[in-house]
Amino acid sequence: MTDYTAPITDMEFVLNEIADLHGVSQLPGFEEATLDLVSAVLEESGRFSAEVLAPLNRIGDEQGSSWDAGEVRTPEGWLDAYRGFVEGGWNGLAFDAEHGGQGLPWLVATAVQEMWHSANMSFGLCPLLTQGAVHAIDLHGTAEQKATYLAKLVSGEWAGTMNLTESQAGSDLGALRTKAEPSGDHYLITGQKIFITYGEHDLTENIIHMVLARTPDAPPGVKGISMFIVPKFLVGADGALGERNDVRCVSIEEKLGIHGSPTAVMSYGDNGGAVGYLIGAENRGLEYMFTMMNLARHAVGVEGLAIAERAYQQAREYATTRVQGRAAGSREERVTIINHPDVRRMLMTMKSQIEAMRCLTYLVGAALDKSARHPDPGTRKQQSDLVELLMPIVKGWCTELGNEIAYLGVQIHGGMGFIEETGAAQHLRDARITTIYEGTTGIQAADLVGRKVLRDNGANAQAVIETMRESSAELGGLSGATFSQLKQRFDESVDGLAQATDWIVQAQSEDPRLPAAASMNYLQLWGTVAGAWQMARSACAAQRRLDAGVNNPDFYKAKLATADYYSGQILPKASSLLAAIVGGSRSVMGLEESQF
């Protein structure tokens, strides 16, 4: 088990050169987010992640959270760590100062969250869920609800959860059955929810559950879902904790990974009904869910990046210290395995794609800030459109890559990777949930094709593709064989993406199943090309810095090398994805069910 070191130099490069931190810090309310302040935040967060959170990652995996008669105990040391987390003000980093937060941009929170999840993804899930509750109440709650819950949730003294899934209602929320009966100023909630992350735990004195349920006269399906605040302990007018609500944790799941994070089965109303308070209007719960979903999906995309970074750091450590075999074509001394080209290939595959993911997730983090706060409505709209299109890609592509990279991390360790003590396998196990929760990759692909492309006949998608061509022009402005090759390959892939987008739109009229059959390849094509886009921007920025003269040229030269690798080894996938979309989608439904 190796340590974790926050890759602050890489993060600052991306914040400054790719994600326009400068522009974000000019947005109203973010004036204090100067480069100096952000650097200090990253340093301090890196220290906390490396020194406090990372050492608890393995303990969390080994011990797991444990259930006893409805109570859940988190692993050894987690409570102290959580207290330090709250005292450090980390929970409220990106929340409004009005509620006690630090009011920093989501872009900065993105980098900080990457650190938490690299250090200890199971731990990072607790504040991730609390974030969801804060956003729901902040966006849709009454003044009284805000006054009652926000300060404690923002500080982290209380935690929040999201209660969506029921055993018959997973991806299909329309099928949910939990009931909410009106009863005076509140509702009585009855039903069972499953897969509730941090549904019960000992880190905070209260837990605020956001619960989706149906009122008695609600229409069927997704149009009859309302959202309720259901606190574990009722909160008095003075803010003091009152009686225990009628909600209990029935059990927690035994899972493949994220053992530290309790995944609860929650039962509401075993004794007559849990007291719940409606958020906003009845039957608009799904709409509220969607307003929060972008942030949650972004955070899970960042988890994909984060677990990849952790797996990479561990594999790099092993590859630079493990001596085995001789260099290709040599009979000299044995060498560390990083000298073997195939090990080098795996590390390059990890590193280059991590860089691409970091650029894309941070870019979208900045777009979230700009879409919310930019003074120009046209810019807000354009940034919001960018977010809408890219969010399923950030979530779907980064989490699939997180799994692929954690897999390579195990492979680099050889036999040691299969031994749990090494720690490489934990990253693989932990990563496995990221393509499933907050909507499976298939759901992301359906969202991309259905809501984001087909609804406007590909107009927004083609607009983003045109934006990509600006980076191509920038590549064209730089001299040298590297840049002309990068440009040529990038242009081809962008053309292919435009072609695939046209195909998706046209296929819909042939057979509505066709875009769905192509959706995963289309999402992966977007991710692969968007990654190349970011690597092109990264290479251009690095060359600018090299031309300007820097005192650490090796760092910037490495950006050129990873962009070259991405372009030569990763981007070729784009043409095969295009071919599969255009030539293979009709074969997806080629069998009758009985022929499987």
Place this chain on the structure above:
Amino acid sequence: MTDYTAPITDMEFVLNEIADLHGVSQLPGFEEATLDLVSAVLEESGRFSAEVLAPLNRIGDEQGSSWDAGEVRTPEGWLDAYRGFVEGGWNGLAFDAEHGGQGLPWLVATAVQEMWHSANMSFGLCPLLTQGAVHAIDLHGTAEQKATYLAKLVSGEWAGTMNLTESQAGSDLGALRTKAEPSGDHYLITGQKIFITYGEHDLTENIIHMVLARTPDAPPGVKGISMFIVPKFLVGADGALGERNDVRCVSIEEKLGIHGSPTAVMSYGDNGGAVGYLIGAENRGLEYMFTMMNLARHAVGVEGLAIAERAYQQAREYATTRVQGRAAGSREERVTIINHPDVRRMLMTMKSQIEAMRCLTYLVGAALDKSARHPDPGTRKQQSDLVELLMPIVKGWCTELGNEIAYLGVQIHGGMGFIEETGAAQHLRDARITTIYEGTTGIQAADLVGRKVLRDNGANAQAVIETMRESSAELGGLSGATFSQLKQRFDESVDGLAQATDWIVQAQSEDPRLPAAASMNYLQLWGTVAGAWQMARSACAAQRRLDAGVNNPDFYKAKLATADYYSGQILPKASSLLAAIVGGSRSVMGLEESQF
């Protein structure tokens, strides 16, 4: 956890139509392997696998094997199952009747082994390792050694192990240090071995360890390795078990998967030296290893296929019973998830590649039989060349695919896939070792490029590629758009494979690191195109049967559909792999070690 049903119809199709069971049963000594007998064997093996081995798979995962003071206890029920396995004569299926085996072709053993590993890979590893010991003694042992050990190993009353790895010597066997001092008619072995599969257990009364070690005057590196028989209990001249040898199991590993299979640290000679008997000549241990390696690598390739089949069966069961959401473009009743195109895509990706793997592994199984027994020396040579080239591909490609398919199996289950009780996650964890043991995929790729392609400047590779073109001609002889499209795509991929082979040969003279940097993409290209080759043969055979009139046309039509899917959705990867080889290999070594 779903049941396992041996896919006998598919297996017989491949045995008869693809792998030339008829031709194999004509080989000297295999005359009894008639189609009828083989069918009976498959039925019986399928029953044993489904009824005895499969139900123990989950128990094995949950309980694992346990260590106590040097003794290892296998999970509940395994001892009874093993006894049934021995009594059924399964252990000796492919061994010579001379030693008590059933003398069936390796091709038939391939199908039977697929069943064992699908049903319970952890269990299947015990006979897999015993096989290795049988082959070593059979090929290189003295008459006395054969008389002493073979009958009991063939029957399965005793088990065998392979002791290669030491902590400093994994892929790099030249670094091993275990010593063998001559002492009368035997040697005294001292040293520690790690990662010894079934190094200690309670299934058999004796365990015969095959141990690589160095004699005092041995040259350094791989040329100074000898192979020894080190029985757990010494065996008297009368065959009775004598005293306990000086070898003990120090511990067993806590692993990501295959929990039922004990992975032991073995210590030799703590009390003066373990009695070991030299096999063959001193310093030729590595050569003996290689003679056994083809069979072992083939068996592990079959494990990749087998775990994929098991994961597929489980995912298919879930997809055809889990109701969630509505069909694309419909507001009708909720449907089972197999009706969603992206779920269908995942199942097709699993099924079509499983079929391709089964064809290739069985074809190579038949080639092993023909290379050993065909009366015509030219045919033996040609089949042996085929085996040499394809073996690293069978091992590397099928095991990587096994992981990919087990991954999709989890994904199809959504949140339930992450819960251990479901069982999908176990397949993913179990599969993870297959790309590591018996040589990592990187080692397979190095073997393919170094020993199998560069040594003869690609001559054998190009010869096999020419053989593929015969299947293209066969496709060309069939009418219809499906076959002309299959042919066109297949031809392109075969041309690409030939081009990549030329590139590998030429790149060697530019920089010996280049073929190594390209080796993994080259292996995957081979696997992908060889899979298409087999799917083309499968489609041609299915069409022949349809033309001839069959009573289950749906089965054969499904073969056309999966070949179409493979061609449209999987084979496009070939062009991106070629592009990565030709255009991206130089970027692999683009960073200095300090830049990672």
